[in-house]
Amino acid sequence: YARAPHPSYGDAKIPAWEMIKFSVTIMRGCFGGCTFCSITEHEGRIIQSRSEGSILREIERIRDKTPGFTGVISDVGGPTANMYRMACKDPKVEALCRRPSCVFPDICPNLNTSHDDLIRLYRKVREVQGVKKVMVASGVRYDLAVESPAYIKELVTHHVGGYLKIAPEHTERGPLDKMMKPGIGAYNRFKQMFDAAAKQAGKKYYLIPYFIAAHPGTTDEDMMNLALWLKTNRYRADQVQTFLPSPMATATAMYHTGVNPLRGVRHGGSDKVEAIKGLRQRRLHKAFLRYHDPDNWPLLREALKQMGRADLIGPRPDQLVPAHQPPGTGKAAGTRRPVRPAGRTQRFTTKGLPMK
Ligand code: SF4
Incomplete structure (x- = not known):
């Protein structure tokens, strides 16, 4: 993998390349199941996470080979920023489960929501020689993040650059139920924790919903x-x-x-x-x-x-x-x-x- 646009583009400026050239995908898949999105269908509901070694090697390759690298990794993420290494606690149950989402209407008690592996990964990425700043630009699933105050603290202290985009998508229960999204209460909880962590870190950061x-x-x-x-x-x-x-x-x-x-599709019902x-x-x-x-x-x-x-x-x-x-x-x-x-x-x- 060359980590460069195809040579046939010549010197053309490619906006998508500009966005991703210093970013690293750490996982694929999503168990959120938001109805307006088809990532779960494209990439699967079971998260496939890369090993730490593979991610760190890619960052070193970016540092050594990608022209214009100034020490800033623009994103360490994936379809969702914080589902790295999360999975159903029981693989047998996971194989049989037909729920379209592990987090709607509430977080399933069988889901392991630990952010510890992700926090450890962030720390290792920050330690790579030549890396000055590591951003998290992928969308944070805030109803999962509130399960780990340590993750929010790590994120806000080291990986936010002024704004953090998150997607409550609506405030009202009717459309949120059709979207399979959590209620605005989860957003409010996250905002409180985010603001507190920013204050503690002495930073002025904003959430962009x-x-x-x-x-x-x-x-x-x-x-x-x-x-x-x-x-x-x-x-x-x-x-x-x-x-x-x-x-x-x-x-x-x-x-x-x-x-x-x-809600099930029945003739007349x-x-x-x-x-x-x-x-x-x-x-x-x-x-x-x-x-x-x-x-x-x-x-x-x-x-x-x-x-x-x-x-x-x-x-x-x-x-x-x-x-x-x-x-x-x-x-x-x-x-x-x-x-x-x-x-x-x-x-x-x-x-x-x-x-x-
Ligand atoms: S049992 Fe729960 S955590 Fe496991 S796959 Fe089903 S919804 Fe997800």
């Missing part, structure tokens, strides 16, 4: 409540992600059939799921995520009135959109070219930081 608009099973009220949560917590999303049905994902089956396969397909509703769900953008205010005001929530229009901090429209804004929302749903590459930029 990601959310999805228009996931199957999301109502306008769900999006409104998410927008209120964002405003209360002083988050402003810059780019946002609108659900896109992608091959092999369970949520894609929901989107196309209007049925929830997680299946659990129905509303798919968000209409352009106006998709725009509206996205607009709720960007409640602070004046271009979205006319659409949001109209929707809030229809929902009987005109009380959320006004200047107070607990209201979502102002009644006034700044000159030169607000026309684009109805006339823009169609919204192209984004892939998994969204989302908050530095403008997504807590306001102030």
Whole structure:
């Protein structure tokens, strides 16, 4: 493996290569089972972890052979940052188990959630000669991380560079159940532990939460409540992600059939799921995520009135959109070219930081 783009690209700048050239994959697979994602289908639910020796040798190769290496490893991760060496406690049970997720609706008592191997690996990677900084840029599964305060401390003290992206994806139970994601309570617990660890380390770090608009099973009220949560917590999303049905994902089956396969599919007795397909509703769900953008205010005001929530229009901090429209804004929302749903590459930029 050459760790270089194919020579046929010549001197072309390849953004994907720029992103991964100093990063190391330590495992593959995911037992999360999030319905909008098909990594579990692509890579398997049983985690395949590389040996420490193999990872350390690759880092030495990066150091010695990759042009432009300055001592910073940009990611030590995989589909999820913190599932390294995690597995079912009993291989026989694991072989027979048909649960689509080991962590939803709760962490399975059979799952070994120890982060000790990962912490030891981080320490060894930091000790490689010539390595000055090791980042963790893969998504941290925060409901697992809260099981290990030592991991959060290690992560925050050594491997975060200002921001840490995590993906609660929503705040409301309805869509979260369709996504097979934990409740926002797990996010809150993680945030508390993250903030405490950052304070202890004397660092000013921020969590950047990601959310999805228009996931199957999301109502306008769900999006409104998410927008209120964002405003209360002083988050402003810059780019946002609108659900896109992608091959092999369970949520894609929901989107196309209007049925929830997680609840069993029976003739005449299946659990129905509303798919968000209409352009106006998709725009509206996205607009709720960007409640602070004046271009979205006319659409949001109209929707809030229809929902009987005109009380959320006004200047107070607990209201979502102002009644006034700044000159030169607000026309684009109805006339823009169609919204192209984004892939998994969204989302908050530095403008997504807590306001102030
Ligand atoms: S028994 Fe639990 S930990 Fe084991 S494979 Fe099944 S869901 Fe995962």
